Amino acid sequence: MNDRIVSWHPNPSKPRYRPPPGAIDAHCHVFGPMARFPFSPKAKYLPQDAGPEMLFALRDHLGFSRNVIVQASCHGTDNAATLDAIARSEARARGVAVVDPAISDADLAALHRGGIRGVRFNFLKRLVDDAPKDRFLDVARRLPPGWHVVIYFEADILEELRPFMAAIPVPVVVDHMGRPDVTQGPDGADMKAFRRLLDSRPDIWFKATCPDRLDLANGDPWNAFAHAVAPLVADYPDRALWGTDWPHPNMEKAIPDDGHLVDMIPRIAPTAELQHKLLVANPTKLYWND
């Protein structure tokens, strides 16, 4: 394991774009602090601490109101750091957990009380050792009412995952649109395949996130991302979410400026109506529905 890494910008700019009141950053993480919340022995990266105080300061700096904190793979299935951050948020954060599929119903209920509203299934081999579909489906059938599944995969396994996703009995949120090659454009093979997935059931949502990851070769201002993703948001406006992805795990070689990420929002959601859906109405339905 390397030394502990920093993947977030030390001094993000103030965005020109101002999010609407109540805006939700629906994809971000916390790391540690390690002294209280040690990283998993199976972690594939070892980050510097990026705790709730830093996250909430960034939220305020960027003009957001709330966060959805997604359990990062470096914390494995121990959701203590995520729950601690939610507890410190003064009701301004909710979360997505990563669980051992054998988790008891009582422990799922405790996660619900702690502000968790979904579980994440991660299929990226560089982040997790295994992704047992059958066991994932078992736990998906036992989720508390109102929860959903967040799924993280890359475009090359979308076809393989179709039957699995079709069998998930709750809404599905796809991280970073399943990582399409945005340089293919809005009508490229990856975007077409992703649209077929969205068309296969009405309760598949997506995060229009991570221009820094998906348009890495072009870089900021991520023009290929804006070109490929704006039509998707326009065509599926009630199923799109947005988030910073702070503290940008594994992006230490191409750290994005969070202010510039926020300035992407009007480029993928040009009207006030679309922006309100993306940042307020849609994530509220999934995360603050009770």
Ligand code: 0GY
């Ligand atoms: C992301 C992306 C990544 C990492 C994780 O849980 C994680 O460690 O999600 C990645 O490396 O692509 O959404 O944060």
